[in-house]
Amino acid sequence: MKAVKKQVNTLIDNVNGxxxxxxxxxxxxxxxxxCVLAWLFFFKGK
Numbered sequence: 001m002k003a004v005k006k007q008v009n010t011l012i013d014n015v016n017g018x019x020x021x022x023x024x025x026x027x028x029x030x031x032x033x034x035c036v037l038a039w040l041f042f043f044k045g046k
Contacts, residue, residue: 018043
């Protein structure tokens with residue numbers, strides 16, 4: 001059970017890291033389409 005919980009937490013952390021940077025870019029004033037393109041090319045998972 002602990003192994004499953006650890007895997008779920010790791011997955012959630014990975015998703016937050018991949019989405020967090022483009023959201024931060026958007027909050028700092030980068031246009032939305034640039035954030036989406038950055039996410040598609042650099043931050044999207046495999």
